[in-house]
Structures are given as structure tokens and as C-alpha cells.
Amino acid sequence: QVELVESGGGLVQAGGSLRLSCAPSGGQEFTTYTMAWFRQAPGMEREFVVGISRDDSHTLDADSVKGRFTISRDSAKNTVYLQMNSLKPEDTGVYYCAADTGGVVRASRYAYLYWGQGTQVTVSS
Numbered sequence: 001q002v003e004l005v006e007s008g009g010g011l012v013q014a015g016g017s018l019r020l021s022c023a024p025s026g027g028q029e030f031t032t033y034t035m036a037w038f039r040q041a042p043g044m045e046r047e048f049v050v051g052i053s054r055d056d057s058h059t060l061d062a063d064s065v066k067g068r069f070t071i072s073r074d075s076a077k078n079t080v081y082l083q084m085n086s087l088k089p090e091d092t093g094v095y096y097c098a099a100d101t102g103g104v105v106r107a108s109r110y111a112y113l114y115w116g117q118g119t120q121v122t123v124s125s
Contacts, residue, residue: 002028002114004097009119012087020082020119022097030073033099035080037071038109039121041093049095050082051105060105065091087123094118 008020020037024030036051050061050071059071070083080097098112106112 002026002033002099004099004114004116006095006097006116006119009095009121011122011124014087014089014123014125016087016123017083017085018087018121019084020095020097020121022080022082022116023078027078030078030080030099031075032101033114034102034105035071035073036098036100036105036112037069037082038096038098038112039091039093040096040118041090044093046096046109048107048109051107052080053105054103058105060107062107084121087121089123089125092121092123095121 003025005025006022034054037049038046039049040046052059052071068086072081096118097116099114100112
């Protein structure tokens with residue numbers, strides 16, 4: 001069992017930046033998991049944002065965030081980050097970190113075994 005904890009959410013104006021962090025609460029090694037960020041706006045389905053493969057060899061981005069969001073992994077700190085730039089009001093939602101034991105990034109939320117509780121991101125216009 002892996003418990004994930006997200007941090008770094010908040011309120012930001014459109015055009016601004018935020019960096020989210022995700023780390024396991026129990027100190028489990030992240031390097032054996034493919035990691036992803038999802039988000040969920042009120043009344044909407046949870047959607048894939050960006051992911052990084054278990055060996056860090058490739059990433060996958062949703063079209064809506066291409067060129068603006070970047071996922072990265074710091075194995076020394078056992079932390080995964082989501083750098084969000086040029087934020088838009090439509091980026092508002094609860095952002096969730098997720099872990100999958102598979103080796104490739106999948107956009108389906110059903111592929112991910114472990115989830116964090118989420119962190120709120122609000123972008124004002």
C-alpha cells in the first residue's frame with residue numbers, strides 16, 4: 001500500500017505559475033512506479049493531465065496542457081513534481097497524484113492503483 005501526499009496548491013492569477021509536489025507518506029520508493037497527475041473540476045470527470053514512466057524515459061501530456069505543464073521526478077528526494085506555467089482559469093480543480101506499477105504512462109485513471117487526497121488549484125481571471 002502506498003499513501004501519496006500532494007502539496008503546493010493554492011490561488012493564483014491567470015498567467016501565473018505553481019509547482020505541485022507529491023511524495024509517499026510512508027517513505028516508499030517512488031522509482032518503481034509510473035506516476036501521473038490528474039485533475040477534477042466541480043461536476044466534471046477526473047481527467048489525466050501528465051505522466052512520467054517508471055524509468056523516466058518518457059512523459060505523456062494532455063493536449064490542454066502541452067507546453068505549459070511539466071512533470072518531473074527527483075529520486076533523491078523521492079518526490080514527483082508538477083510545474084504549471086501560464087495558468088488559465090480552466091486549469092482550476094483538485095489535482096491528484098497517482099501511482100501505477102506498470103512501465104508506461106497510461107491516461108486512464110483506472111490504470112492507477114494509488115492516489116493522494118488531492119490539492120486545490122484555483123486560477124482567477
